[in-house]
Amino acid sequence: MGKMARSKYQLIAALVGSGLAGMLVALQSRINGGFAQEIGSGYLAAAISFGGGLVLICLVLLVSRRGRLGIVKMRDEVASGRLPIWALFGGVGGAAFVLTQGLIAPLTGVALFTVGIVAGQVSGGLLMDRLGLGPGGRINATPTRLVGTGLAILSVIVTVAASLDGGLVLLVLVPVIVGAGMAAQSMVNGLVRAAAESAVTATFMNFVVGTAILGAVALVSVLINGWPKSWPTEFWMYCGGVVGVIFIAVAAMLVRQAGVLLLSMSNVAGQLIAAMLFEIGFPLAGGLTPALVVGTAIAFVAVIVAALPSKPLGRS
Secondary structure (H helix, E strand, O other), rough: OOHHHHHHHHHHHHHHHHHHHHHHHHHHHHHHHHHHHHOOHHHHHHHHHHHHHHHOOOHHHHHHHHHHHHHHHHHHHHHOOOOOOOHHHHHHHHHHHHHHHHHOOHHHHHHHHHHHHHHHHHHHHHHHHHHOOOOOOOOOOOOHHHHHHHHHHHHHHHHHHHOHHHHHHHHHHHHHHHHHHHHHHHHHHHHHHHHHOOHHHHHHHHHHHHOOOOOOOOHHHHHOOOOOOOOOOHHHHHHHHHHHHHHHHHHHHHHHHHHHHHHHHHHHHHHHHHHHHHHHHHHOOOOOOOHHHHHHHHHHHHHHHHHHOOOOOOOO
């Protein structure tokens, strides 16, 4: 009983920690979306955000002996074939997310952007748990998780249908796809973290890959459109990468305890709460609307339902 109680409290702690990290994700969306608006380039904003995160995690790596040893362990695990090479590319999902924060969030607003991310995260998390791709192995779907995933998708439909805007439908499909990529990012980061025995190593790999991709995209953008004529003076506009470092490290540490789906669920609960607050106080687009409130409420209920205990469908 003692072991079961400990496991229960560890799961609760993991879900709470993931929820708080999710609030940071919405904060990052607001920062990077606003930054992109200020300089007129979502591509350059994404590269600067990720590059700032890379600088921070490199400094952490310098003082973290475990992180440096983790790089050696990770290399050995890849060389032996125990860690697949594709597990090192979680930064692709992070890069796509940060890029769409600058390109899509200013057009849809933080809350609608987040609802789209939610639908992608929970759908992707359900699939990856079912396939056993995460570090915790195969986790069969339960009725509550299936219902929760369906509600998350419904939240997007309700929110977008009220606008009757075909262009908006296409825009929201982008964060849905990116949200699935974020679930995959948490999954592969968990694999790297387990192999390297260091969340710092997993986070470092994320930012190396993501910065390389976004740097190349930003370079092409600058060559075509030129350098921004003005830059924001608020220091917090440049802190998106710092927020990303914290989020990725927390997700890599907690995915084993919670599983990909539940981690995504608790994470998006925090995102939704923070996104609503930003739409009220610091909107990027049209601010709060009745449809947005209803859609966000459905998405939040989806998170709660999916986290409810029930027996898995099929055999473990």
